[in-house]
Amino acid sequence: MKAAVLKSFGSPLVIEEVPAPVMGTGEVLVDVAATRVLSYTNEVFSGERRYLLELPAVPGLGAIGRVRAVGPDATHLAAGDWVYCDPTFRSRDDSISPDITLQGWSARGEGGLRLQRHFRHGTFAEQTLVPTENAKRIGAIDPADAPSWCALGTCLVPYGGFLAARLQPGETVLVNGATGNFGSAAVAVALAMGAACVVAPGRNEKVLSDLVRCFGPRVRTVTLGGNEDDDRERMRRAAPGPIDLVLDLMPPSVTTPTVRAAIMTVRSYGRVVLMGGVGMQGGPGLDLPYPWIMRQCISIHGVWMYPPEAAFGLVNLARAGLLRLDQFEVTTFDLDHANDAVAHAAANSGPFKMTVLEPNR
Structure with a gap:
């Protein structure tokens, strides 16, 4: 699959073919329709923010996409479902104090790094792999609206x-x-x-x-x-x-x-x-x-990020018309122009402005 790869801090993204994710039990494979490029992405990629991110890696923090395949433990998700890929990955073996990594972005401590090494790559790619519980169904949407739905992440x-x-x-x-x-x-x-x-x-x-x-x-x-x-x-x-x-x-x-x-x-x-x-x-x-x-x-x-169930509540607010996702001014880029997207996000960081990559465009 095609992806934007960060080889080292301070270097531009390299657009190249990388192996597609291999799905295991407890995981979901998603075709990425749209993914945000945060305004401070350039600060993360330069190393200025000093985030724990082992390189090389495909960066990218959450996405709107369609399920390509699910593991045998999924009982509700199905291929073709539109989902929000929640980038906050939590370890499953300690529900009281889980280790956390933000997909393709940053880890919290050594335990978070271990998670990051397994879920190595983020969403600046045609496909992404997420834990089953991180694929949040959002209901049917017009594919053309996928970039606007990225506002969920903000x-x-x-x-x-x-x-x-x-x-x-x-x-x-x-x-x-x-x-x-x-x-x-x-x-x-x-x-x-x-x-x-x-x-x-x-x-x-x-x-x-x-x-x-x-x-x-x-x-x-x-x-x-x-x-x-x-x-x-x-x-x-x-x-x-x-x-x-x-x-x-x-x-x-x-x-x-x-x-x-x-x-x-x-x-x-x-x-x-x-x-x-x-x-x-x-x-x-x-x-x-x-x-x-x-x-x-x-x-x-x-508070760092949000609880696992938060996405469903926010989707309900959007579906009810209480939260308008269409008020965000969206500028989109294809994957070949990922570096341009990073520069654009840094220069256009105002309220209700959003830069989005569409990897499968």
């Missing part, structure tokens, strides 16, 4: 955070990083789940205005000035009442005070979800005041 990340913090209809949410790709998706997901109001801070006034234009008065924007105390007060005043939940999705380049300012807007007994990248590339930690956490009874949730 929306699932904040959805996992909201599930962990048990977001309830009618609550007020602050999304820190709302002007970014994952952050803007978080605004859409929170509203789809019934949030009464989403406070959206940021420095890009155009993007903030676009969020209000897209979602209406349930979004309250805040232009940040850079002073931690002033920004915190400005965010609190923007909310119609106490802020019940703060979701942080800031990238590694953001400073600690910017993140702390948003987190400490949450009300007493409120919840904070940390899903961003602060400290991943060195530098100071978050440094939240112990007395504030304790006396205000703040719950802090560290």
Whole structure:
């Protein structure tokens, strides 16, 4: 099969023929219709992000595709089913604390690397191999809509955070990083789940205005000035009442005070979800005041990705029309132009923009 292979960090992808995956029990073989190219893919491929990814490998993080074949343990999946290939692979021999690898992207520790060595390749290829439980049926779709359905992968990340913090209809949410790709998706997901109001801070006034234009008065924007105390007060005043939940999705380049300012807007007994990248590339930690956490009874949730059942809930929101996947502006590339897709994704990383490879086009 044809695939885009990363031979070494800092080198371009090589488009070449590689052996097709060999399916075993507990696995599903999928023909890849569409797969996202994340905005920071160039940082992963250059080695800047220092992700655990053994090379050479076919990269690629999740996909929309059609089942080609299933193993003997599959009782519902069948050839021809449209599926979302969930890239979060978990070891099956410890359900309490499983090892995790993100397919074709990054592993968590030595156990995650062992998983990665088996499920060696990602989705920048004509076919991909996933554990049976990672092929999530999405129902029948028009093949032309497969690129738009890739937005599931973007929306699932904040959805996992909201599930962990048990977001309830009618609550007020602050999304820190709302002007970014994952952050803007978080605004859409929170509203789809019934949030009464989403406070959206940021420095890009155009993007903030676009969020209000897209979602209406349930979004309250805040232009940040850079002073931690002033920004915190400005965010609190923007909310119609106490802020019940703060979701942080800031990238590694953001400073600690910017993140702390948003987190400490949450009300007493409120919840904070940390899903961003602060400290991943060195530098100071978050440094939240112990007395504030304790006396205000703040719950802090560290969340990486989302639980296995999350995809089904998000598909239901999309099928019900509560979450619009068609609001994403999609630019597609064929596999031969994978390097162009990586460059395009880096240069076009705004809200509701998505770069997609179509390996079988």
